[in-house]
Amino acid sequence: MGIIRPEDEGWTGALREVAERQRAELDLHPPPWPVYGLADSVESGWLAGWSRQDGITVSIEIGYGLPVDESWLLVETQPRTGSFFHSLDRLLADQFAAQGRDYPVPGELPAGSAPDLPAAPRSQPVEVMVDGTPTSALVQRVEAYVVWRAVLDEVVVTVTGRGVSTLPALVRLTDLDSYVSRRGEHMTALDPGPRPEPVPLTGPDSTQPLxxxxxxxxxxxxxxxxxxxxxxxxxxxxxxxxxxxxxxxxxxxxxxxxxxxxxxxxxxxxxxxxxxxxxxxxxxxxxxxxxxxxxxxxxxxxxxxxxxxxxxxxxxxxxxxxxxxxxxxxxxxxxxxxxxxxxxx
Known part of the structure; x- marks a missing residue:
């Protein structure tokens, strides 16, 4: 099957089909470890993505808002065993790259790692509320972007965001159904609109046909x-x-x-x-x-x-x-x- 791109016809329908298929897949394979989200945003969170390895779920992401919004958060939960963890610098650098910008920290960034967490030389210790309990975490900010990371008993929770000054309280999610049901709606919101007309095919055809x-x-x-x-x-x-x-x-x-x-x-x-x-x-x-x-x-x-x-x-x-x-x-x-x-x- 070919790859459907945003400019292709049927993009929105394909997104809905994928969302429904993935929803059914997740229903069949719920993770055996706790998944976390924002305590006061039950009605707005959505299943932004997940990763599987050898048939086992190794990451679940709950989104709040979209990357095109002025402010948004993405809460990723990973089990402490069997996961690969990106450095905080790399997570922030990914956000700059998505905006077409270079990460304003020179030189080599810490490598991702497993099973131990990678180095975080530019982070600061902070306390976050998790299930109503103050919990030690790390935070790192660069311009409007921020990332927090907390290590819990069974999982590592990493929250990436933009335009957010304080991390809201985190809570263990007891039912993912509502988050899954909102996935299709949010993915469709990324629809770029009508497909543009093809650019005229021009070039030195007569002298350079290839x-x-x-x-x-x-x-x-x-x-x-x-x-x-x-x-x-x-x-x-x-x-x-x-x-x-x-x-x-x-x-x-x-x-x-x-x-x-x-x-x-x-x-x-x-x-x-x-x-x-x-x-x-x-x-x-x-x-x-x-x-x-x-x-x-x-x-x-x-x-x-x-x-x-x-x-x-x-x-x-x-x-x-x-x-x-x-x-x-x-x-x-x-x-x-x-x-x-x-x-x-």
């Missing part, structure tokens, strides 16, 4: 390199470039023209092209050699856009599409055969 494919790969390659640098610092990925959607659409529509494929088939073909190139970028030792990299890009684009197999890497491309590990080995043989792997590339 311009859209190469443009998309140039963008995704740069994005992967940037993301790798951010991961090394335990920082979130930045906001996508405004050209991200238009370049994907241009490559998909150009693929439809060149191969006479349906929109679905063209999207799958272009996605596979990007995935293969991304894998080579991350794991092929020869990728750093300029001439090898450029030849590989030219050949991958050629096979994708024409369907022809008359390039030397065709067998490697086919092998990768079946089994990426075997494909990487085949690509290495291709690189060796070029005569450049020992430094002439």
């Amino acid at each position: 311009w859209a494919h190469h443009g998309l790969l140039a963008m995704t390659i740069a994005r992967r390199a940037e993301n790798a640098a951010r991961r090394a610092l335990n920082r979130p990925h930045g906001r996508l470039d405004a050209e991200w959607g238009p370049r994907w659409d241009a490559a998909i529509r150009r693929q439809q023209e060149l191969r006479e494929q349906s929109g679905t088939d063209a999207r799958e073909t272009v996605t596979a092209m990007v995935a293969q190139v991304g894998d080579l970028q991350e794991r092929a030792p020869w990728w750093r050699r300029d001439r090898l990299r450029q030849r590989a890009l030219n050949e991958v684009v050629w096979v994708t856009a024409t369907g022809e197999q008359n390039v030397r890497s065709a067998a490697a491309q086919l092998a990768w599409s079946v089994q990426p590990e075997a494909g990487l080995d085949a690509w290495q043989r291709w690189a060796d055969e070029q005569g450049w792997a020992e430094g002439r590339g």
Whole structure:
């Protein structure tokens, strides 16, 4: 099944369908540990999300408001065993990234960890009310964003928010049904509205018929390199470039023209092209050699856009599409055969 995006038709209906399916799933698999929410906001909280690992629920999020609101809170409950915990810095950095901003704390951020909690060097101790009892916690603020974390007997509760000065009292939720029932309503509120008209397909078609494919790969390659640098610092990925959607659409529509494929088939073909190139970028030792990299890009684009197999890497491309590990080995043989792997590339 393809991915439904906000600009696609049927976005709202798809959200409702997903919400109902997830509601039924959670009903069948309630967590064996307590879930927390705000004591005085029973009527406004909603099930914002959850995570499962090996069939076991490892996180439940209760939202109060939406990220587009001036103020909002997200209460995440995780069991103390079997969970991975992000650092407080990373949780705050995620909020800045969602706004297209860099986190205004320089350098490497503390790494997430399990089973112990990660370091929180910029936090301050504070008391919060949990089930009517003052409880020790940590708090960290950066500009309008704030995050609290409290360790309880069975769970760790982390509250992230914006535009909130004091954390309201927390209480164990005895019935999640009302929170689940409001999920669809809040997800639908994120509907971006009518789908915009497609951007006209323009480019140097006569002299560079594969311009859209190469443009998309140039963008995704740069994005992967940037993301790798951010991961090394335990920082979130930045906001996508405004050209991200238009370049994907241009490559998909150009693929439809060149191969006479349906929109679905063209999207799958272009996605596979990007995935293969991304894998080579991350794991092929020869990728750093300029001439090898450029030849590989030219050949991958050629096979994708024409369907022809008359390039030397065709067998490697086919092998990768079946089994990426075997494909990487085949690509290495291709690189060796070029005569450049020992430094002439």
